[in-house]
Amino acid sequence: MSAKTTILDMNRFDPSTASSLDEHKRDMVRRRAALGNGYRLFYRDPVEIVRGTGSHVFDEQGNDYLDAYNNVVSVGHCHPHVVEAISRQAALLNTHTRYLHETILDYSERLLAKLPEDIDRITYQCTGSEANDLAIRIARNYTGGRGIIVTNEAYHGNTDLVSGFSPSIGMGQELSPDCGLLPTPDTHLHGDEAIGDYMAAKLNEQIALMEARGVKFAGLLVDSIFSSDGIFPGKPGWLKKVADAAHAAGGLYIADEVQPGFCRTGDAFWGFERHGFVPDIVTMGKPMANGIACSATAVRHDILDAFTARIPYFNTFAGNPVAMAAASATLDVMENEDLMGNARRIGAMFVSQLEGLAVEHPCIADIRGAGLYIGVDFDDPATGDPMSVETLELIEHMRRRRVLTSNCGSFGNILKIRTPLVFSAADVDRYMTALADSLDALGL
Amino acid sequence: MSAKTTILDMNRFDPSTASSLDEHKRDMVRRRAALGNGYRLFYRDPVEIVRGTGSHVFDEQGNDYLDAYNNVVSVGHCHPHVVEAISRQAALLNTHTRYLHETILDYSERLLAKLPEDIDRITYQCTGSEANDLAIRIARNYTGGRGIIVTNEAYHGNTDLVSGFSPSIGMGQELSPDCGLLPTPDTHLHGDEAIGDYMAAKLNEQIALMEARGVKFAGLLVDSIFSSDGIFPGKPGWLKKVADAAHAAGGLYIADEVQPGFCRTGDAFWGFERHGFVPDIVTMGKPMANGIACSATAVRHDILDAFTARIPYFNTFAGNPVAMAAASATLDVMENEDLMGNARRIGAMFVSQLEGLAVEHPCIADIRGAGLYIGVDFDDPATGDPMSVETLELIEHMRRRRVLTSNCGSFGNILKIRTPLVFSAADVDRYMTALADSLDALGL
Numbered sequence: 106m107s108a109k110t111t112i113l114d115m116n117r118f119d120p121s122t123a124s125s126l127d128e129h130k131r132d133m134v135r136r137r138a139a140l141g142n143g144y145r146l147f148y149r150d151p152v153e154i155v156r157g158t159g160s161h162v163f164d165e166q167g168n169d170y171l172d173a174y175n176n177v178v179s180v181g182h183c184h185p186h187v188v189e190a191i192s193r194q195a196a197l198l199n200t201h202t203r204y205l206h207e208t209i210l211d212y213s214e215r216l217l218a219k220l221p222e223d224i225d226r227i228t229y230q231c232t233g234s235e236a237n238d239l240a241i242r243i244a245r246n247y248t249g250g251r252g253i254i255v256t257n258e259a260y261h262g263n264t265d266l267v268s269g270f271s272p273s274i275g276m277g278q279e280l281s282p283d284c285g286l287l288p289t290p291d292t293h294l295h296g297d298e299a300i301g302d303y304m305a306a307k308l309n310e311q312i313a314l315m316e317a318r319g320v321k322f323a324g325l326l327v328d329s330i331f332s333s334d335g336i337f338p339g340k341p342g343w344l345k346k347v348a349d350a351a352h353a354a355g356g357l358y359i360a361d362e363v364q365p366g367f368c369r370t371g372d373a374f375w376g377f378e379r380h381g382f383v384p385d386i387v388t389m390g391k392p393m394a395n396g397i398a399c400s401a402t403a404v405r406h407d408i409l410d411a412f413t414a415r416i417p418y419f420n421t422f423a424g425n426p427v428a429m430a431a432a433s434a435t436l437d438v439m440e441n442e443d444l445m446g447n448a449r450r451i452g453a454m455f456v457s458q459l460e461g462l463a464v465e466h467p468c469i470a471d472i473r474g475a476g477l478y479i480g481v482d483f484d485d486p487a488t489g490d491p492m493s494v495e496t497l498e499l500i501e502h503m504r505r506r507r508v509l510t511s512n513c514g515s516f517g518n519i520l521k522i523r524t525p526l527v528f529s530a531a532d533v534d535r536y537m538t539a540l541a542d543s544l545d546a547l548g549l
Numbered sequence: 550m551s552a553k554t555t556i557l558d559m560n561r562f563d564p565s566t567a568s569s570l571d572e573h574k575r576d577m578v579r580r581r582a583a584l585g586n587g588y589r590l591f592y593r594d595p596v597e598i599v600r601g602t603g604s605h606v607f608d609e610q611g612n613d614y615l616d617a618y619n620n621v622v623s624v625g626h627c628h629p630h631v632v633e634a635i636s637r638q639a640a641l642l643n644t645h646t647r648y649l650h651e652t653i654l655d656y657s658e659r660l661l662a663k664l665p666e667d668i669d670r671i672t673y674q675c676t677g678s679e680a681n682d683l684a685i686r687i688a689r690n691y692t693g694g695r696g697i698i699v700t701n702e703a704y705h706g707n708t709d710l711v712s713g714f715s716p717s718i719g720m721g722q723e724l725s726p727d728c729g730l731l732p733t734p735d736t737h738l739h740g741d742e743a744i745g746d747y748m749a750a751k752l753n754e755q756i757a758l759m760e761a762r763g764v765k766f767a768g769l770l771v772d773s774i775f776s777s778d779g780i781f782p783g784k785p786g787w788l789k790k791v792a793d794a795a796h797a798a799g800g801l802y803i804a805d806e807v808q809p810g811f812c813r814t815g816d817a818f819w820g821f822e823r824h825g826f827v828p829d830i831v832t833m834g835k836p837m838a839n840g841i842a843c844s845a846t847a848v849r850h851d852i853l854d855a856f857t858a859r860i861p862y863f864n865t866f867a868g869n870p871v872a873m874a875a876a877s878a879t880l881d882v883m884e885n886e887d888l889m890g891n892a893r894r895i896g897a898m899f900v901s902q903l904e905g906l907a908v909e910h911p912c913i914a915d916i917r918g919a920g921l922y923i924g925v926d927f928d929d930p931a932t933g934d935p936m937s938v939e940t941l942e943l944i945e946h947m948r949r950r951r952v953l954t955s956n957c958g959s960f961g962n963i964l965k966i967r968t969p970l971v972f973s974a975a976d977v978d979r980y981m982t983a984l985a986d987s988l989d990a991l992g993l
Binding site: 134137139140143145146151153157175178187188191195201203204205207209210213214225226227229231233234235238241265268276277390391395397398404406409412414415418421422424425 | 577578580581583584585586589590595597601619621622626627629631635640641642644645647648650651653654658661669670671672676677678679682683685686708712720721722835839840841848850856857858859860861862863864866867868869871
C-alpha cells in the first residue's frame, strides 16, 4: 500500500529546510549532523526544550508548551520526589546486582504485588527493546517454537530480534521469517462487539499458516492498547478471547506493557488487566522510572527457570540502585497522587469534550481512549478516506499554539493524545482550545 | 573441553548454602528469589554494599572494601562532580532526542574529537549490548555479508543477536551459524612478537572457512584487551595486523571499547588506539556515564548513512539529557584529574609490585596489563596446568580481607584486576598486602 507511512516517519523535521529557521536553531540543526541522519526532530520548526515541570515544558525563551505527547515522564516532568530519590541514591551508591542491595528487593516486591499471582519473577533490563528481546527468547526456550505473532503496525523495539517483529518500522526493515501478522484490531471498522472473535479467528489462521510453513508457534506479542496500530483499546474484556486462543494453541501471551502499563489506561495498573486474563510474560519500560533507563520482564517462575537453567543472563546497568530508587519513587507518586484515578477521570473528561467537538467537525470520525491514551480518527466526511495530510497539518498548527501532540496509525490520520498522567482539567481545556482553533484555521 | 568454565559462572554464591549466612543476609538471599535463578551474587559470603566513594565501598556495618573490580564507576564511586551533574539535570529536564537540546551536541562534539577523524558520527544507545547489536546490523548492511568473527571467549552482550557472538556465555547458549571463532590471542603461549602474524593468519583461515560454507564475511568484532578471554593487551601495535587482514578481506573492524575505552589502558583514550589503526565502528558503554545507563556506536558517516537510509532507528532513553550530563561530567573528571595518566602510572606500579611478588610465588606464571586492567595467570609450577580451583579460593580469601577482585579466562585461573581509574598508590599497597597474605594462607 503505497500511501502507508511509518510511525518513525511522520511528524518530522526535514533538515533540508533548515534555512527557514532562526540562526540559533539552524546552528543546532547543523551540529546535529554529528548524530547521523537517523536522528529526526519533531516539527517543521523544531522545539528546543530546556526545562520541564508537571505536564509543561519550556523553551530557551521561557515559553511554556503543554505536553500531551510524552508518556515516559508519566508522573510529570522532573517530579521533585523522583528527582530527590535519584539525587540521593546517585550520591550514595550506583553499582550492579552482584552485591546485595535492599532497593531492588523492596521495589521488586512492590511491583510483583501489582501483577497477577502467577507472575512471580521479575528480571531487569534497561530498555523496552531489551525486555521484549529477552521475552521472545524466554518464550522460544519454553515452547520450543520460534514463531511470534504481532499486529500489522506493531512496534516492539530496536534490537535485531525485535525489529524483525516490528512491522511499523517500515522502510528497509525486514520482518523475521518467524513473524506472523494479525490485522490491526480496528474497532472503528469492525465494531466493539465483534472485535474479540474476529481477532481470535485471525490468530488461529496465522498460527495455522505459520505451522504449515514449518514454524512452530511460540507466542503472541501484543501491546494491549495497540498504540502504534492507532490506539485501539476497545471495551474491557475483548482481548481475553485472543489470549485464550494463543494458549489453546500452545503459545505464550507476552504482554508488552511498555505503553499501556503503569496506570496509563486509568482502568487498571496494567493494560492486559482491563481484559481479565493472565499473560505468561509481561514486559515494561518507558514510564517505569520517569526517564531513567529502566525496564523489566516479569514472568512465571517455571518459564523463567527453564530459561536460566540454560542461558546465563546479566545486564550491567539493569536494576542498579539509582534506577531502582527512581522506579520506587515513581511508583510512590503514582500511588500517593492516585494517578490511575486521575488518568480515568481526566481521560473521560477529555473524551467527552472531544465528542462535543466532533458534533461541529464531521471529519472527526472516531474517538477512542482508555485513560490518558486517546486516539482520534480524521476521515474525509465525503469519501471516508483517511485525512493523512490534514492530520499532519493539524499537529503543526497545535505546535504553533505550543501544544505538543502527535499522530499515528498506518495512514497517519489518527491524532495521538498521550499525556503525562498528571494532566489536569485546565490542561484539557488548553488542549481543546488549541485543537478547536487549529481545526478552524485549517477549515476542517 | 570439560574443564572449561564460563565468565558468568565462576565467582558466585550458591543459594543452597544460604544457611551458613547471618540472618540478615539469609533473608535478603531468600527475597532475591523474586529475581529468578539468573541473578547470581558474587562470593560464598555475598557482600552487601550500601555506600561508595572513590575506589572504596562500604557495607551496612560501615566496613570498607577496596574495589579492584568495578570498571563502570571509572572516575570513582559517586564522584561529586558527576552526582552534581545528574542531580542538576534531573531537576531541569529529562526527555528524548526529538527536541533540540545542547547537552547531546556538546558531548558528541567532545567525544568525536577523541576519535579518529574518519569516525565522524555518533549514535546513542543505553547499554553495550544495544551498541554491539546495532553495530553488527550496520556492518551487515554495509558489507552485504552476515559473518561476524569474534574470539574464542568473547563476550559482547546479552541481546539475542550478540549472545550468538558471545561464546563465553557458555551453557545452553548457541553460537550464531554466522559466527567465526578466533583463538584467544594468548601472548603467554605464543609470545608477544609472534601474536600479530599468528592472529592475522587465523583470521584469514576463519574467513576462508566461513565463505566456504556460504557466509560472506561482514566484520571482526573485537575487544582490544580481550577482557573475557583472560586480558591479553599485548604490546602496542600487534592488533593492526589483524585489522589490516579484516579490511583486506572486505570486512569492517568493529572495536568493542566497552571495556578498554575511556582511558582504561593508560596508553590512550581508546584500546584500539594503542595499536595504530582506524576501526570502522566503535562501540562503547560501561564507564561512559559512571553508572547511568549510556552507550554509543561511533561510525564513519558513509557506513551509518547506508544504514539509516534503509532502517529508522530510535531509542527512547538514549542520549537523554541526564545521561548526557552524566557522560559529560564523567569526561570532565577524566580530563581534569588526568585519569589516563593515573591509569598508566598506577598500572605500571601495580605490575612492578606483582612482578616482585612473583619471585617468591612461582605459581604466578604471567603478568600482563595495560593501565588499570591487569591479568595474572596462576599455573601449577610443576605441571603448567591452570590453577582454576586455587584462583577461585584466592578471590574468596581476598574478599575476606575486604578486597574485591575477580578471576577470568576459560579456566578461571587468571586474576582479574580492573579497578576504578582513581586507584591510588596506597590502594595498590593494600591490594598487594591482601594478595600476599592470601597466597601465604593458601600455601601457594
